[in-house]
Amino acid sequence: MTKQLIVRGAPQEYELKPNAWNSLEFHLERRNIKNILILHGEKSWSAVKPYFPELSLAKSFHYYGGQCTDSAAENFASLCKKEQFDGIVAVGGGKVADLGKFVAYKAQLPIIILPTLAATCASYTPLSVIYDETGVMLRYDIFPKANDLVLIDPAVILHSPRELMIAGIGDTLAKWYESNVIISQLAVKPLEVQVAEFAAKKSHEILLNKSIAALNAMDKKEMNQAFIDVVEANILLAGMVGGFGDEYGRTAGAHSIHDALTVISGSHEQLHGNKVAYGILVQLMIENKQTEIEQLLPFYQLLNLPINLAAMNLNLTDSEFQAVAERACAPGEMIHLMKETITPELVIEKMKALEEFTKN
Template sequence: MTKQLIVRGAPQEYELKANAWDSLDVHLNRRNMKNILILHGERSWQAVKPYFPKLSITTSSHYYGGQCTDLAAENFASLCKKEQFDGIVAVGGGKVTDLGKFTAYKAHLPIIILPTLAATCAAYTPLSVIYNQASVMLRYDIFPKSNDLVLIDPEIILHSPRDLMIAGIGDTLAKWYESNVIISQLATKPLEVQVAEFAAKKSHEILLTQSHEALAAMDRKILNQAFIDVVEANILLAGMVGGFGDEYGRTAGAHSIHDALTVLPASHEQLHGNKVAYGILVQLMIENNLTEIKRLLPFYRQLHLPTNLADMNLKLTDLEFQAVAERACLPDEMIHLMKETITPDLIIEKMKALETFTQK
């Protein structure tokens, strides 16, 4: 073993139940928080504001600004110091959550997360994905402390946009393919890595067998166990893969392809999970695993996950293919954890091969 292996298994407290948000005041008082910053999204905040409980402490609510950047985190950390906040509550999706965690790290404050979506595992993991002002992904930062509390009300997520749940399924599906391509190279699997592998395999199983029933629950606005299982696959199980596996279970080819696509302004119209789902297929093409691609294509098409660039309304020039491939091959990109020797030429070849293969 040569890669990092530090276990960051779970938030300090995690709770999924009906009306979970109603207990927020109790949790804040237990932690002796008296003055908190509430970071929230825009449309999501308007949708969930009626569910947000009345609190017995001082609060200050702020729109997060639309992106998790170094500048935004610095600005909110300065605000925390100025207003003497003793905690942060992030209400929203992945980018709000990431900015909340990043700000909490900079301000040395506890972070409480109330997810409004199940589109990523951001609520569970002690890391943030950092972008620049132009929405190009720069890096992800891992923090030395777990999230303090995650409160999930499945009824709130039930009423979230369906396309974001589907994007979450695409993002989480990558956990198996990316972790497996790394873990399968190990002669001996430490127990921590076995836990990560179990979580990845279980999430893969749940998504392939229960996603349709979960999405039907969203259409009917009636909770069922499949919906709850998919929510927890996207948040809890997905978070466990990286939490226990660290670099053996975090990302590999699929996310490197996602990161590379962000250099294309036209790709910013696509949801994170959709680009990751496409990245899975590119990774499998690099592995020459056409059998698995064929197995996934019906599932992708039923959920309207993108199977190629054309499905994302992307038509790349030769220069754009080169830019994406070079970004995917940066020395610190996780795509190099694959056993294949990755080069820009190989990525361009496989991206083009995927277009042909999926459009037959």
């Protein structure tokens, strides 16, 4: 198996500490950034505005628009040129971060990310997932430059919605299953891939052992080490898996199933990480690892992660099963990195088998 292996290990700078956002102006001054575009979410922005520091430099706040699309990136890149911005700050969840990175690449500007959630590793990784205007996932673009800075204030994430942290756990859990299915096929593991494997295994261990304590911390609004560890598993460790492993550590079956589900409009109501968590179970079913599914189910049920389509309120018709399966098996999809020969017929068979396996 010969895949691309370019190390993109980390942002240029990463900092997690109490009141981290208060150092934003210091970091901007260090970079000689004096006029910034600030992209932000909608609900998340209203929740985190009290944490956002007063800045003495020139700034312009813009709602990102709700989706990371080609047209949104073009529009904001044009705005950067018109307003002569010399830096971009993205404040929000994964789609805000992805759009910020995409715009920064197009405008050739530094990107600083202040995550408001630990739902994905988007703030850490130099890539963006691109969707069309209807919410169908199109592709992901990898950029040739690391994110300039990630500033994480754990108090911001402690007060974020619990269900988004759970989605992040589901998304990150896939790092182990997807990287392992690829790396286990290698006769020789390059050191870079060994680092990716370590990060994936460590994140898996942390999530299974500390997620409940971390969620309890969120319920009580009381910081604890388990919470910090899960946040960093979802962001730092998850980012390291693809950062060091590249195509040996990025995605395989679970994310291909997620991407395929986006062709069903009813799935858009489900969070990214929830669909990925479901994809893990489909991948394991393809691998005929029902014992591992049985071991995961109690954890899924504790966190209310979906164990089947029914749990996501999806009742697919035959034509919808076919559409999902064909998208999952499209040429170039990462599901083909699995050792099995993947066909639409196999995907449909295993998706239906999972429904039967988990219906009780």
